[in-house]
Amino acid sequence: MSSLALLTACNSGDPVYSSFGQEAGSLLDTGTFGNATMNNTQIMNGEKQYAYDLSSRFANEVLTTVNFAFGSSQLDSGARDTLREQAAWIRQFPEVRFRVYGHADAVGSSGANQALGLQRAHAVVNYLATQGIGKSRLEAVASFGEEQPLIVTEGRERRNRRTVTEVSGFVGSHPMVMDGKYAQIVYREYIASGTAKSHWQSSTTLTTGSN
Numbered sequence: 001m002s003s004l005a006l007l008t009a010c011n012s013g014d015p016v017y018s019s020f021g022q023e024a025g026s027l028l029d030t031g032t033f034g035n036a037t038m039n040n041t042q043i044m045n046g047e048k049q050y051a052y053d054l055s056s057r058f059a060n061e062v063l064t065t066v067n068f069a070f071g072s073s074q075l076d077s078g079a080r081d082t083l084r085e086q087a088a089w090i091r092q093f094p095e096v097r098f099r100v101y102g103h104a105d106a107v108g109s110s111g112a113n114q115a116l117g118l119q120r121a122h123a124v125v126n127y128l129a130t131q132g133i134g135k136s137r138l139e140a141v142a143s144f145g146e147e148q149p150l151i152v153t154e155g156r157e158r159r160n161r162r163t164v165t166e167v168s169g170f171v172g173s174h175p176m177v178m179d180g181k182y183a184q185i186v187y188r189e190y191i192a193s194g195t196a197k198s199h200w201q202s203s204t205t206l207t208t209g210s211n
Helices: 002-011 015-021 036-045 047-061 077-091 110-130 182-186 197-209
Strands: 065-067 096-103 138-145 162-170
Touching: 047 162, 047 182, 065 077, 077 110, 096 110, 110 138, 110 162
Parallel strands: 096 138
Antiparallel strands: 065 162, 096 162
């Protein structure tokens, strides 16, 4: 009987069971674990669905993944290019929070890979911060170490040595969010030329000079 119940749950689309076949950090967390009251509120006011929609849009419009050399958390030129694109997108959505997941390949001990994944996630957060993104919006930095490979192998695999940046929710204190204008945020036009790095650097210079 218990086997039948388990099979039924697996085939029912239950997120608890279906999540075992998915990569952590590949899509927005369903919220099954955590504060039940907050989860119910987000579902009722539509915030969770809008966050999911925006997460999908972010993944469609920019590269969300950067890769690393073996045993390293240093960002190479390609990673920095990708993160500048991410930052340009993020700057145009000040109402949105993001999460960075760090990963490693399977070479080495689990503890070392867990730490390395976390270092990679921190490297991404720190770089995004240099591009004008407040760290208060880059929350819940997480590491899954070697546990979530894209390519299943015991050897070295660059595609497994990565970070993934995702939409995690909305800034609760922002006026747009307080008014519940989630749809306006999700469907706001993204104009890359409107966030030229030179413009941001000029603003930063002026701000820095006044301190």
